[in-house]
Amino acid sequence: MPAGATYEPIATTTGSGTSLVTFSSIPSTYTDLRLIVFASMTTGDTIDVNFNGTSGTSYSYTELTGNGTTAASTRATSYSKFLIPRLQVSGTGTTKFMSIFDIFSYAGITNKTCLITTSCDKNGSGSVERTVGLFRSTSAITSISLQTTNFYNYDSGSQFTLYGIKAA
């Protein structure tokens, strides 16, 4: 029996010249999603990440962070989004940060739990962030939006890729 594709790119976009990137009409045929963000903004900013156009109080997270001086753990409950990076605004131009979202059973009937790995280094400041996030919805995730918090545009060279991972 030939093996089908297990780790497939669903969509890729650069976001250059815009402050909003959206992945929509996400097919329900995979087991997990992986979203890879490699970005900077024209002015240092952060990114609001929302699923299915939902804000309100549907999100929560628990994180472990290091800022080059201090290791800490913090949490937020009944929040309106996931925020990346959490501790630092991003760099600009060629100084980009990386964030990887692993979204498990995104089309299943349980609430959606994510593992978020964010790394941001600006040669004198930066952060390492490892986060578990909860999106309290039993609906399948069909869209993901990444809006810069202060509406600064994404820099050239920013890249956003959504992958689907399919279990046997």
Added chain:
Amino acid sequence: MIGAIVAGLTGSGGASLSSYESIATATGTGSSATITFSSIPSTFKHLQIRGIARGTANGGTTPLTYYINCNSDTGSNYAYHRLQGDGATASALGQATQTKIYMGVYADSGYSANIMGTMVVDILDYGSTSKYKTFRAISGVDDNSGTTGSQISLRSGLWMSTSAISTIAITNNGGDNFSTSTTFALYGIKEA
């Protein structure tokens, strides 16, 4: 009674051009504390386990821990380290000469419905017959409670054996079973 689920491998049969392949998936039955991947083929370079998990019966609202054994080895041949945060405190721990590797956390049955723990475990060069086996894991559970029900956990593990890994057993340490909403998927990663 602690039972076991064995996820046997389906034959791969045909040729695949993919470097990242799904090997097997196992789902909790509600009556088993252990999920086992057996007869793992030696044709990949690395392995990855991805999963969501929840317990069935403890009724608690703090994260439980699962552990891994390889090739049915329950001797004192393991070690692990962890770095974790519960939303208030970051902490670290290291354990040597263990009989298992505690590799991550999952949700107990007392959590609100449909709250699951998640994990990704990477096992590098699992087929080597000249190296000990190194594990890396990230796992977590968040319940929007603002209390100690949430945890993010980073772990490294060591199995001090030069045998190729052919079996991986994942067991919950909560004294109960994996729920029917629990799934673990094993993937193989090929080198060029």
